[in-house]
Amino acid sequence: MPPPIDQTPAWRALAAHASATRQRSLRELFAADPQRFDALSFRCGDLLLDLSRQRIDGETLRLLIDLAEAADVAGWRERMLRGEHVNVTEDRAVLHTALRLPEDKSLAVDGTDVVKDVHRELRRMAEMVDAIRGGVWRGASGERFRQIIAIGIGGSDLGPRMVVDALAPYRQDGLDIHFVSNVDGADISRALAVCDPAATLVIVASKTFTTQETMTNAETARDWLKKQLGKDGAEAGAWTRHFVGISANPQIPGKFGIPPERVLQFWDWVGGRYSLWSAIGLPIALSIGMPRFRELLAGAHAMDEHFATAPLQRNLPVLMALAGIWNINFLGFKALAVLPYDQGLSKLASYLQQADMESNGKGVDRWGRSVGYATGPVVFGEPGTNGQHAFYQLLHQGPQPIPADFIVPLGSHYRLDRHHDILLANAFAQAEALMKGRTRAEAEAELLQDGMAPEKAAMLAPQKAFPGNRPSTTILLPRLDPYHLGMLIALYEHKIFVQGTIWGINSFDQWGVELGKQLAKPILEELTRPDAKHAHDGATSAMIAIARGAPRLT
């Protein structure tokens, strides 16, 4: 077992370097080095990652690369990509990258060529998409499907939901897709209320096909279809024609009533939050068509290739991860604002909350030791310009810097140049403002210049001063198309893996979701059976008693 990473010489060297450079200002760094942008921006194809507004220099990067080497990032990368069981606590391979491999590759995992399996299932997906969109597969009464209800939660929901929205300009007409995730009856009720049962296809996505929220929603959808189709005189099993199941456990959907030809499969070596590339992506393929879905895979694969082969010094996911480690562990900035300047990415922050916080929100390392350092940050965000009018106040003037990722597609799908110019100007200006700030003296001089009385200007200047020196990363893309969105998501996936590797944690399990599920069982019993009684703390007992006495339907 290696020593904890914070007890390595590489970590100590970084700590010393952080101490020595604490006063460093980005304004000065830029002034001192006209080549700074060139030295600290990196490309993979036509995606650009700019780290020049991070509080780093060549020396910082060198020390961070040393840290990556101390944590054997290259070795773990290699082991993950070739299918070793890097998910040690669950004894599984981690191969979302295999979902993106071209058909002419092969990769043997535990004795099976997974690339063959992947492409067989992609072909089944393509056939299904064709059958649904082409009107070959129809509902019980012979109607074409016009509405999709996609039921799933967490990894079976956030990825498809985010991508379908991001790629709305590529949407093909004819199908409305409604995502349902929450067990709150409001979620499925609202979807059912706007769907026509005769023309509705329900996709149930769950790795285990036992997820309580998903199965409860699926049962309600099944009841609705049985009842509604029955009214039109459909035969007893007709509802099954309205269901698709997606699972890594392809026998289980059969028990629910979905015949095998309507079940798509993925595998236990695909983590839920890394699964949009698999059959879980069916809603994406239904929305934009299978060729575009394959472009999404191709973009992710291009990033995989880069990640696998580029030296650490020029490796985008590695460098992005290291900038994060620097902020979190050496500067103490433990949150991350994700700020896409594209309305299509309005669900990206929610998606990355799962990808990042469920992967790296852990306090115990692979060897069972409690970690003595911060791990995964709190991730939050909204698209710019919306966020500017919401929480950017705190980013600019809060006492504590919060690193930010600006994600900026340079081109737009919409013929509104004025809008897009303003959007880009805002993206660049916000990063500039965070970095540059404005001193009290500068604020006061501006106020005086605007004609304000000296006394008032002196009073107001501290309020209008900005500390600046706040780090940010900018990612430039030519446009938000399937290929570049694939690259972008894969960039974050690998960044998260590299950070987890440095922290020594297993980014691919999620034991932290178990206890709450376990404790919900006895409470559910108490809420539904008057005789049930279990031991709890006083607050839990009191709430159960209050809920028992309260009207459910209001």
Place this chain on the structure above:
Amino acid sequence: MPPPIDQTPAWRALAAHASATRQRSLRELFAADPQRFDALSFRCGDLLLDLSRQRIDGETLRLLIDLAEAADVAGWRERMLRGEHVNVTEDRAVLHTALRLPEDKSLAVDGTDVVKDVHRELRRMAEMVDAIRGGVWRGASGERFRQIIAIGIGGSDLGPRMVVDALAPYRQDGLDIHFVSNVDGADISRALAVCDPAATLVIVASKTFTTQETMTNAETARDWLKKQLGKDGAEAGAWTRHFVGISANPQIPGKFGIPPERVLQFWDWVGGRYSLWSAIGLPIALSIGMPRFRELLAGAHAMDEHFATAPLQRNLPVLMALAGIWNINFLGFKALAVLPYDQGLSKLASYLQQADMESNGKGVDRWGRSVGYATGPVVFGEPGTNGQHAFYQLLHQGPQPIPADFIVPLGSHYRLDRHHDILLANAFAQAEALMKGRTRAEAEAELLQDGMAPEKAAMLAPQKAFPGNRPSTTILLPRLDPYHLGMLIALYEHKIFVQGTIWGINSFDQWGVELGKQLAKPILEELTRPDAKHAHDGATSAMIAIARGAPRLT
């Protein structure tokens, strides 16, 4: 000028108390005191605020109340409510509470009875809602309005957007409402694409009516209407019949072309992020009808009355604020997860991000001094159960506790008891799990009991252990109706004010949004005029150059 709050005896007493009780565990506190829930849960009407799962006891509360007194919370509350200019940097009163006062009250502000103004404008709003919904006011071609595009950003968007969604069960048929905020052309384009110009009413909401994003979207909507209506032979000014303006500057919409009878007004003493109660709430009133909108106001007013009159020791917003201060400043937990167990509140976290982070994300106090303590937290969240399958991993097992607010309506609008029972069981279980945790020994014993080999159980137990002792607040409501939603929002508003008061900051300005806006101007010029050139850091210059060379339309 008072001493900074962290140099008062009350602050020092709390710091000493925090030190002395650092090892305190919630499990033990509950075991030691069977009355803990009763002692630490508080009611305002039928809304219950439970603080028993915060790491506090009677002594902590007493010291926190001392702190509130040291910061003169009662005095500032009084000054705010009676209309003094507590927004000192902008020299304005802060009177969102006046928007909720019943008609028989009066409140003179700077010599005017604002209650009269408020109710006059509410009546104008009611007439407008009646005219639109009743088909008296119609589009240029005589069609009834069926679609609303509500354009605004920040405070002119987040509140109405959140409330319209939360109160969807109260929605009256006949009008579809589309919110547009982002200057990204995608946002307005997507709305226009699904609207019929002849039946579309555009609401433009902006306190100043000069907000760049909002006016750019409004101009695009105007162009669209002019062009589309012109095709049907409508006369030149017909488009104005399709517009409503809402502004605190009611002359300006006239310049845009909106006649005075279609302009609703609010006032400079209403902060943008506290404005949903004013004419800014028009989309809410159009959605649920004016009587329901008045219930929303009544609920908020009930909370205002409680806040104004209840002793600090039993005052919900004050106590909720103090629990936050304890977590942020004395335990060092600087983020806040907002976890509503109601799908209708899926936009609550976004709303509270603005309400909280724009109000209290500040590093300078009222007197211009840089603060030496943490202020507003990073606020984030998603509805349970969705969040459970996304970021709760970090809440349960991350190295650092993140306090959480559980918001739980006990009743549902939907006839799906099973769903609602599961939802409630999960809400209660998550709070229990965060508090209780599971020790390594308990985890190991459970694994052995399930038949796992001892060696494997020993290996896995640390991964399945939960530190517990993680603080949370629970808010119980009978149901999510207009009245209780009003109470809930007002509870947060006043909590934010109390925290700002204790930190000595002005929660009602937002100077931090200015610099980015200012820096965007020269960049916009450079993006749109080939001859324009301004001085920037190397990264900003490089990005402008890249953007200039990149295709805009792709």
